[in-house]
Amino acid sequence: MGLSLIEGFTKSLAMTVLSEVGDKTFFAAAILAMRHPRRSVLAGCLGALIVMTILSALLGWSAPNLISRKWTHHITTVLFFGFGLWSLWEGFTEEGESEELAEVEAELDADVKDDGAKGKSQDEDLKKQQRRFLTQFFSPIFLKAFSITFFGEWGDKSQIATIGLASDVNPFGVVLGGILGQSLCTAAAVLGGKSLASKISEKMVAFSSGILFLVFALQSFLSTAA
Template sequence: MGLSLVEGLYKSLALTVLSEIGDKTFFTAAILAMRHPRRLVLAGCLVSLIVMTILSALLGWAAPNLISRKWTHHITTILFFLFGLWTLWEGFTEEGEKELAEVEAKLDADWKASNGTAKAGSKIDDDLKKKQRPFLAQFFSPIFLKAFSLNFFGEWGDKSQIATIGLAADENPLGVVLGGIIGQALCTTAAVLGGKSLASRISEKMIALCGGILFLIFGIQSFLTPIGDS
Protein backbone atom coordinates (compact mmCIF):
# COMPACT_ATOMS: atom_id res chain seq x y z
CA MET A 1 0.00 0.00 0.00
CA GLY A 2 3.05 2.25 0.05
CA LEU A 3 2.32 3.72 3.47
CA SER A 4 5.42 5.76 4.35
CA LEU A 5 6.29 6.21 8.01
CA VAL A 6 8.21 9.45 7.28
CA GLU A 7 5.33 10.90 5.23
CA GLY A 8 2.84 10.06 7.98
CA LEU A 9 5.18 11.58 10.58
CA TYR A 10 5.73 14.93 8.85
CA LYS A 11 2.05 15.29 7.90
CA SER A 12 0.95 14.54 11.46
CA LEU A 13 3.60 16.83 12.95
CA ALA A 14 2.66 19.77 10.72
CA LEU A 15 -1.06 19.20 11.23
CA THR A 16 -0.69 18.96 15.02
CA VAL A 17 1.48 22.05 15.44
CA LEU A 18 -0.71 24.28 13.27
CA SER A 19 -3.92 22.91 14.80
CA GLU A 20 -2.89 23.07 18.45
CA ILE A 21 -1.17 26.49 18.68
CA GLY A 22 -3.90 28.83 19.88
CA ASP A 23 -6.37 25.96 20.40
CA LYS A 24 -8.46 25.46 23.56
CA THR A 25 -6.02 22.89 24.95
CA PHE A 26 -3.08 25.27 24.32
CA PHE A 27 -4.71 28.09 26.29
CA THR A 28 -5.85 25.67 29.00
CA ALA A 29 -2.29 24.45 29.54
CA ALA A 30 -0.97 28.03 29.54
CA ILE A 31 -3.48 29.31 32.12
CA LEU A 32 -3.16 26.26 34.38
CA ALA A 33 0.64 26.65 34.37
CA MET A 34 0.24 30.20 35.75
CA ARG A 35 -1.62 28.91 38.80
CA HIS A 36 -0.12 25.48 39.48
CA PRO A 37 3.31 23.78 39.39
CA ARG A 38 4.40 23.62 35.76
CA ARG A 39 5.74 20.06 35.92
CA LEU A 40 2.35 18.70 37.05
CA VAL A 41 0.45 20.70 34.44
CA LEU A 42 2.89 19.66 31.70
CA ALA A 43 2.70 16.00 32.74
CA GLY A 44 -1.11 15.96 32.88
CA CYS A 45 -1.55 17.76 29.56
CA LEU A 46 1.08 15.70 27.75
CA VAL A 47 -0.21 12.34 28.98
CA SER A 48 -3.79 13.20 27.99
CA LEU A 49 -2.80 14.39 24.52
CA ILE A 50 -0.52 11.40 23.91
CA VAL A 51 -3.33 9.04 24.93
CA MET A 52 -5.72 10.93 22.64
CA THR A 53 -3.25 10.76 19.73
CA ILE A 54 -2.76 6.99 20.16
CA LEU A 55 -6.52 6.36 20.44
CA SER A 56 -7.19 8.48 17.35
CA ALA A 57 -4.51 6.70 15.33
CA LEU A 58 -5.87 3.30 16.43
CA LEU A 59 -9.34 4.31 15.26
CA GLY A 60 -7.89 5.42 11.95
CA TRP A 61 -5.88 2.22 11.60
CA ALA A 62 -8.97 0.10 12.30
CA ALA A 63 -11.19 2.05 9.90
CA PRO A 64 -9.92 0.34 6.69
CA ASN A 65 -10.65 -3.03 8.31
CA LEU A 66 -14.28 -2.01 8.87
CA ILE A 67 -14.77 0.04 5.71
CA SER A 68 -13.08 -0.45 2.35
CA ARG A 69 -9.85 1.51 1.79
CA LYS A 70 -11.55 3.23 -1.15
CA TRP A 71 -14.17 4.77 1.15
CA THR A 72 -11.72 5.69 3.94
CA HIS A 73 -9.55 7.42 1.32
CA HIS A 74 -12.50 9.42 -0.04
CA ILE A 75 -13.74 10.31 3.46
CA THR A 76 -10.25 11.46 4.47
CA THR A 77 -9.97 13.62 1.35
CA ILE A 78 -13.34 15.25 2.05
CA LEU A 79 -12.39 15.85 5.71
CA PHE A 80 -9.19 17.62 4.71
CA PHE A 81 -11.09 19.96 2.40
CA LEU A 82 -13.82 20.60 4.99
CA PHE A 83 -11.34 21.28 7.80
CA GLY A 84 -9.29 23.48 5.49
CA LEU A 85 -12.30 25.68 4.72
CA TRP A 86 -13.41 25.60 8.38
CA THR A 87 -9.98 26.69 9.62
CA LEU A 88 -9.71 29.45 7.02
CA TRP A 89 -13.15 30.71 8.09
CA GLU A 90 -11.99 30.76 11.73
CA GLY A 91 -8.92 32.73 10.68
CA PHE A 92 -10.91 35.35 8.82
CA THR A 93 -13.48 35.68 11.62
CA GLU A 94 -10.80 35.66 14.36
CA GLU A 95 -12.44 32.96 16.44
CA GLY A 96 -9.17 32.37 18.32
CA GLU A 97 -9.55 35.46 20.49
CA LYS A 98 -13.06 34.37 21.54
CA GLU A 99 -11.67 30.94 22.39
CA LEU A 100 -9.08 32.42 24.76
CA ALA A 101 -11.77 34.47 26.52
CA GLU A 102 -14.01 31.39 26.88
CA VAL A 103 -11.19 29.28 28.34
CA GLU A 104 -10.20 32.02 30.79
CA ALA A 105 -13.80 32.49 31.93
CA LYS A 106 -14.33 28.76 32.46
CA LEU A 107 -11.08 28.28 34.40
CA ASP A 108 -11.72 31.40 36.50
CA ALA A 109 -15.15 30.03 37.46
CA ASP A 110 -13.61 26.65 38.36
CA TRP A 111 -10.83 28.37 40.31
CA LYS A 112 -13.27 30.44 42.40
CA ALA A 113 -15.49 27.43 43.03
CA SER A 114 -12.60 25.24 44.18
CA ASN A 115 -11.24 27.99 46.44
CA GLY A 116 -14.67 28.48 48.00
CA THR A 117 -14.99 24.75 48.62
CA ALA A 118 -11.52 24.61 50.15
CA LYS A 119 -12.32 27.45 52.59
CA ALA A 120 -15.64 25.94 53.57
CA GLY A 121 -14.05 22.58 54.33
CA SER A 122 -10.86 23.81 55.99
CA LYS A 123 -11.90 22.45 59.38
CA ILE A 124 -12.49 18.89 58.17
CA ASP A 125 -10.07 16.31 59.50
CA ASP A 126 -7.26 15.37 57.05
CA ASP A 127 -7.99 11.63 57.31
CA LEU A 128 -11.67 12.21 56.52
CA LYS A 129 -10.78 14.34 53.48
CA LYS A 130 -8.47 11.62 52.21
CA LYS A 131 -11.22 9.01 52.49
CA GLN A 132 -13.63 11.25 50.59
CA ARG A 133 -11.21 11.86 47.73
CA PRO A 134 -11.93 10.06 44.45
CA PHE A 135 -10.06 6.80 43.90
CA LEU A 136 -7.65 8.19 41.27
CA ALA A 137 -6.94 11.31 43.35
CA GLN A 138 -5.41 9.07 46.03
CA PHE A 139 -2.66 8.02 43.59
CA PHE A 140 -2.29 11.07 41.34
CA SER A 141 -2.03 14.77 42.09
CA PRO A 142 -5.38 16.60 41.74
CA ILE A 143 -3.58 19.15 39.55
CA PHE A 144 -2.33 16.35 37.26
CA LEU A 145 -5.84 14.91 37.03
CA LYS A 146 -7.35 18.33 36.35
CA ALA A 147 -4.87 19.06 33.55
CA PHE A 148 -5.40 15.56 32.13
CA SER A 149 -9.20 15.70 32.14
CA LEU A 150 -9.52 19.27 30.82
CA ASN A 151 -7.24 18.51 27.88
CA PHE A 152 -8.55 15.02 27.16
CA PHE A 153 -12.22 16.00 27.04
CA GLY A 154 -11.43 19.34 25.44
CA GLU A 155 -9.67 17.55 22.58
CA TRP A 156 -12.33 14.85 22.15
CA GLY A 157 -14.29 15.49 18.97
CA ASP A 158 -12.09 18.45 18.02
CA LYS A 159 -11.18 18.83 14.35
CA SER A 160 -7.53 17.97 15.05
CA GLN A 161 -8.60 14.64 16.60
CA ILE A 162 -10.87 13.78 13.67
CA ALA A 163 -8.15 14.82 11.23
CA THR A 164 -5.70 12.52 13.03
CA ILE A 165 -8.14 9.63 12.65
CA GLY A 166 -8.48 10.36 8.94
CA LEU A 167 -4.71 10.74 8.52
CA ALA A 168 -4.04 7.40 10.25
CA ALA A 169 -6.56 5.73 7.94
CA ASP A 170 -4.67 6.98 4.90
CA GLU A 171 -1.05 7.03 6.11
CA ASN A 172 1.29 4.90 8.23
CA PRO A 173 -0.35 4.87 11.70
CA LEU A 174 3.00 4.63 13.51
CA GLY A 175 4.26 7.71 11.67
CA VAL A 176 1.04 9.54 12.52
CA VAL A 177 1.43 8.65 16.22
CA LEU A 178 5.09 9.71 16.34
CA GLY A 179 4.41 12.98 14.51
CA GLY A 180 1.39 13.70 16.69
CA ILE A 181 3.29 13.04 19.92
CA ILE A 182 6.22 15.23 18.86
CA GLY A 183 3.84 18.00 17.81
CA GLN A 184 1.82 17.79 21.03
CA ALA A 185 5.02 17.81 23.11
CA LEU A 186 6.32 20.93 21.34
CA CYS A 187 3.01 22.83 21.60
CA THR A 188 2.25 21.83 25.20
CA THR A 189 5.78 22.64 26.40
CA ALA A 190 5.57 26.05 24.71
CA ALA A 191 2.16 26.65 26.31
CA VAL A 192 3.33 25.70 29.81
CA LEU A 193 6.58 27.70 29.61
CA GLY A 194 4.92 30.88 28.40
CA GLY A 195 1.91 30.13 26.28
CA LYS A 196 -0.16 33.22 26.99
CA SER A 197 2.77 35.53 26.29
CA LEU A 198 3.63 33.53 23.17
CA ALA A 199 0.03 33.57 21.96
CA SER A 200 -0.13 37.34 22.33
CA ARG A 201 2.90 37.70 20.05
CA ILE A 202 1.75 35.24 17.39
CA SER A 203 -1.00 36.23 15.00
CA GLU A 204 -3.94 33.90 15.60
CA LYS A 205 -5.21 34.83 12.16
CA MET A 206 -1.94 33.85 10.48
CA ILE A 207 -1.77 30.50 12.33
CA ALA A 208 -5.36 29.69 11.33
CA LEU A 209 -4.73 30.66 7.71
CA CYS A 210 -1.56 28.53 7.56
CA GLY A 211 -3.45 25.61 9.13
CA GLY A 212 -6.31 25.97 6.66
CA ILE A 213 -3.94 26.06 3.70
CA LEU A 214 -2.14 22.98 5.04
CA PHE A 215 -5.43 21.06 5.30
CA LEU A 216 -6.28 22.02 1.72
CA ILE A 217 -2.82 20.94 0.49
CA PHE A 218 -3.29 17.55 2.19
CA GLY A 219 -6.76 17.33 0.62
CA ILE A 220 -5.42 18.04 -2.87
CA GLN A 221 -2.58 15.55 -2.38
CA SER A 222 -5.02 12.90 -1.15
CA PHE A 223 -7.35 13.60 -4.09
CA LEU A 224 -4.53 13.22 -6.62
CA THR A 225 -3.03 10.11 -4.99
CA PRO A 226 -4.23 6.78 -6.46
CA ILE A 227 -6.05 4.74 -3.82
CA GLY A 228 -3.71 1.79 -4.23
CA ASP A 229 -0.71 4.05 -3.41
CA SER A 230 -2.27 5.88 -0.45
Protein backbone atom coordinates in the same frame (compact mmCIF):
# COMPACT_ATOMS: atom_id res chain seq x y z
CA MET B 1 5.79 1.09 4.06
CA GLY B 2 8.88 3.19 4.80
CA LEU B 3 7.64 6.03 2.64
CA SER B 4 4.21 5.81 4.25
CA LEU B 5 5.83 5.98 7.70
CA ILE B 6 7.71 9.16 6.79
CA GLU B 7 4.63 10.61 5.14
CA GLY B 8 2.49 9.85 8.19
CA PHE B 9 5.11 11.33 10.51
CA THR B 10 5.60 14.58 8.58
CA LYS B 11 1.90 15.14 7.89
CA SER B 12 0.94 14.42 11.48
CA LEU B 13 3.71 16.65 12.85
CA ALA B 14 2.77 19.62 10.65
CA MET B 15 -0.95 19.17 11.21
CA THR B 16 -0.57 18.83 14.97
CA VAL B 17 1.61 21.92 15.38
CA LEU B 18 -0.66 24.15 13.30
CA SER B 19 -3.84 22.72 14.86
CA GLU B 20 -2.70 22.91 18.48
CA VAL B 21 -0.99 26.31 18.50
CA GLY B 22 -3.69 28.78 19.47
CA ASP B 23 -6.12 25.98 20.37
CA LYS B 24 -8.15 26.04 23.59
CA THR B 25 -6.00 23.35 25.17
CA PHE B 26 -2.86 25.35 24.29
CA PHE B 27 -4.20 28.39 26.13
CA ALA B 28 -5.43 26.24 29.01
CA ALA B 29 -1.95 24.77 29.47
CA ALA B 30 -0.40 28.26 29.42
CA ILE B 31 -2.82 29.61 32.05
CA LEU B 32 -2.62 26.54 34.28
CA ALA B 33 1.18 26.75 34.23
CA MET B 34 0.94 30.28 35.67
CA ARG B 35 -1.14 29.11 38.61
CA HIS B 36 0.29 25.68 39.38
CA PRO B 37 3.61 23.80 39.25
CA ARG B 38 4.75 23.60 35.64
CA ARG B 39 5.93 20.01 35.93
CA SER B 40 2.49 18.73 36.97
CA VAL B 41 0.71 20.81 34.34
CA LEU B 42 3.07 19.66 31.59
CA ALA B 43 2.73 16.01 32.61
CA GLY B 44 -1.06 16.20 32.81
CA CYS B 45 -1.62 18.07 29.54
CA LEU B 46 0.93 16.08 27.57
CA GLY B 47 -0.29 12.78 29.00
CA ALA B 48 -3.83 13.53 27.88
CA LEU B 49 -2.71 14.57 24.40
CA ILE B 50 -0.57 11.45 23.97
CA VAL B 51 -3.46 9.20 25.03
CA MET B 52 -5.79 11.07 22.67
CA THR B 53 -3.32 10.77 19.77
CA ILE B 54 -2.90 7.02 20.28
CA LEU B 55 -6.66 6.44 20.59
CA SER B 56 -7.33 8.50 17.46
CA ALA B 57 -4.66 6.65 15.48
CA LEU B 58 -6.09 3.31 16.61
CA LEU B 59 -9.54 4.36 15.44
CA GLY B 60 -8.12 5.42 12.10
CA TRP B 61 -6.10 2.20 11.77
CA SER B 62 -9.19 0.06 12.43
CA ALA B 63 -11.44 2.04 10.06
CA PRO B 64 -10.28 0.21 6.87
CA ASN B 65 -11.22 -3.07 8.56
CA LEU B 66 -14.80 -1.85 8.88
CA ILE B 67 -15.02 0.13 5.63
CA SER B 68 -13.13 -0.49 2.41
CA ARG B 69 -9.83 1.38 2.09
CA LYS B 70 -11.15 3.08 -1.03
CA TRP B 71 -14.01 4.66 0.94
CA THR B 72 -11.83 5.64 3.91
CA HIS B 73 -9.48 7.32 1.43
CA HIS B 74 -12.34 9.31 -0.10
CA ILE B 75 -13.75 10.22 3.32
CA THR B 76 -10.33 11.43 4.45
CA THR B 77 -10.02 13.58 1.32
CA VAL B 78 -13.41 15.18 1.97
CA LEU B 79 -12.52 15.75 5.64
CA PHE B 80 -9.30 17.54 4.70
CA PHE B 81 -11.12 19.74 2.20
CA GLY B 82 -13.78 20.51 4.81
CA PHE B 83 -11.29 21.30 7.57
CA GLY B 84 -9.26 23.45 5.21
CA LEU B 85 -12.27 25.57 4.22
CA TRP B 86 -13.42 25.67 7.86
CA SER B 87 -10.04 26.96 9.06
CA LEU B 88 -9.88 29.59 6.31
CA TRP B 89 -13.39 30.73 7.22
CA GLU B 90 -12.33 31.03 10.88
CA GLY B 91 -9.37 33.13 9.77
CA PHE B 92 -11.53 35.51 7.74
CA THR B 93 -14.23 35.87 10.42
CA GLU B 94 -11.90 36.11 13.44
CA GLU B 95 -12.37 39.56 14.96
CA GLY B 96 -9.83 39.64 17.78
CA GLU B 97 -6.43 38.12 18.32
CA SER B 98 -7.02 36.97 21.90
CA GLU B 99 -10.70 36.04 22.10
CA GLU B 100 -9.88 32.37 22.57
CA LEU B 101 -7.40 33.18 25.33
CA ALA B 102 -9.91 35.38 27.16
CA GLU B 103 -12.59 32.70 26.83
CA VAL B 104 -10.40 29.96 28.24
CA GLU B 105 -9.21 32.19 31.08
CA ALA B 106 -12.81 33.02 32.00
CA GLU B 107 -13.73 29.33 32.01
CA LEU B 108 -10.81 28.45 34.26
CA ASP B 109 -11.64 31.34 36.62
CA ALA B 110 -15.21 30.10 36.86
CA ASP B 111 -13.92 26.61 37.55
CA VAL B 112 -11.73 27.92 40.38
CA LYS B 113 -14.70 29.73 41.93
CA ASP B 114 -16.83 26.59 41.70
CA ASP B 115 -14.10 24.58 43.38
CA GLY B 116 -13.94 27.16 46.16
CA ALA B 117 -17.68 27.02 46.70
CA LYS B 118 -17.65 23.23 46.74
CA GLY B 119 -14.90 23.27 49.32
CA LYS B 120 -17.32 24.86 51.77
CA SER B 121 -20.03 22.28 51.22
CA GLN B 122 -20.56 19.13 53.23
CA ASP B 123 -20.13 17.00 50.13
CA GLU B 124 -16.40 17.79 50.03
CA ASP B 125 -15.44 14.90 52.32
CA LEU B 126 -17.41 12.42 50.22
CA LYS B 127 -15.79 13.62 47.01
CA LYS B 128 -12.36 13.44 48.57
CA GLN B 129 -13.02 9.81 49.52
CA GLN B 130 -14.14 9.01 45.98
CA ARG B 131 -11.00 10.58 44.53
CA ARG B 132 -8.64 9.13 47.11
CA PHE B 133 -7.65 6.21 44.91
CA LEU B 134 -6.54 8.46 42.02
CA THR B 135 -4.82 11.04 44.19
CA GLN B 136 -2.68 8.32 45.75
CA PHE B 137 -0.93 8.01 42.40
CA PHE B 138 -1.49 11.39 40.75
CA SER B 139 -1.51 14.92 42.10
CA PRO B 140 -4.76 16.94 41.89
CA ILE B 141 -3.05 19.39 39.52
CA PHE B 142 -2.03 16.55 37.19
CA LEU B 143 -5.58 15.19 37.18
CA LYS B 144 -7.03 18.64 36.54
CA ALA B 145 -4.68 19.35 33.64
CA PHE B 146 -5.26 15.87 32.22
CA SER B 147 -9.07 16.06 32.37
CA ILE B 148 -9.29 19.61 30.99
CA THR B 149 -7.02 18.73 28.07
CA PHE B 150 -8.53 15.31 27.32
CA PHE B 151 -12.15 16.42 27.26
CA GLY B 152 -11.19 19.66 25.52
CA GLU B 153 -9.64 17.65 22.68
CA TRP B 154 -12.41 15.06 22.44
CA GLY B 155 -14.29 15.60 19.19
CA ASP B 156 -11.98 18.46 18.24
CA LYS B 157 -11.00 19.10 14.62
CA SER B 158 -7.45 17.88 15.23
CA GLN B 159 -8.68 14.58 16.71
CA ILE B 160 -10.95 13.84 13.75
CA ALA B 161 -8.17 14.83 11.35
CA THR B 162 -5.79 12.44 13.12
CA ILE B 163 -8.31 9.61 12.75
CA GLY B 164 -8.64 10.35 9.05
CA LEU B 165 -4.89 10.62 8.55
CA ALA B 166 -4.21 7.32 10.35
CA SER B 167 -6.74 5.56 8.13
CA ASP B 168 -4.92 6.67 4.99
CA VAL B 169 -1.20 6.49 5.88
CA ASN B 170 1.01 4.59 8.31
CA PRO B 171 -0.64 4.97 11.76
CA PHE B 172 2.66 4.44 13.59
CA GLY B 173 4.11 7.45 11.77
CA VAL B 174 0.98 9.42 12.63
CA VAL B 175 1.43 8.59 16.32
CA LEU B 176 5.11 9.54 16.34
CA GLY B 177 4.52 12.81 14.50
CA GLY B 178 1.50 13.63 16.64
CA ILE B 179 3.31 12.98 19.91
CA LEU B 180 6.30 15.08 18.84
CA GLY B 181 4.02 17.90 17.72
CA GLN B 182 1.99 17.75 20.93
CA SER B 183 5.19 17.75 23.00
CA LEU B 184 6.54 20.84 21.23
CA CYS B 185 3.27 22.79 21.51
CA THR B 186 2.56 21.83 25.11
CA ALA B 187 6.12 22.60 26.23
CA ALA B 188 5.94 25.99 24.50
CA ALA B 189 2.61 26.76 26.18
CA VAL B 190 3.78 25.70 29.65
CA LEU B 191 7.19 27.38 29.47
CA GLY B 192 6.05 30.47 27.58
CA GLY B 193 2.92 30.98 29.64
CA LYS B 194 0.31 33.62 29.02
CA SER B 195 2.84 36.09 27.61
CA LEU B 196 3.56 33.77 24.68
CA ALA B 197 -0.09 32.79 24.24
CA SER B 198 -1.22 36.41 24.05
CA LYS B 199 1.22 37.10 21.19
CA ILE B 200 -0.13 34.33 18.96
CA SER B 201 -2.08 35.54 15.93
CA GLU B 202 -5.14 33.34 15.72
CA LYS B 203 -5.80 34.60 12.19
CA MET B 204 -2.39 33.48 10.94
CA VAL B 205 -2.72 30.10 12.64
CA ALA B 206 -6.16 29.60 11.08
CA PHE B 207 -4.94 30.58 7.62
CA SER B 208 -1.84 28.39 7.89
CA SER B 209 -3.74 25.33 9.08
CA GLY B 210 -6.42 25.91 6.42
CA ILE B 211 -3.82 25.99 3.64
CA LEU B 212 -2.12 22.89 5.05
CA PHE B 213 -5.40 20.95 5.15
CA LEU B 214 -6.17 21.95 1.57
CA VAL B 215 -2.71 20.79 0.46
CA PHE B 216 -3.30 17.44 2.17
CA ALA B 217 -6.73 17.23 0.54
CA LEU B 218 -5.37 17.95 -2.93
CA GLN B 219 -2.57 15.42 -2.48
CA SER B 220 -5.06 12.82 -1.27
CA PHE B 221 -7.41 13.60 -4.18
CA LEU B 222 -4.64 13.16 -6.76
CA SER B 223 -3.37 9.92 -5.21
CA THR B 224 -5.03 6.54 -5.16
CA ALA B 225 -6.01 4.43 -2.18
CA ALA B 226 -3.30 1.98 -1.16
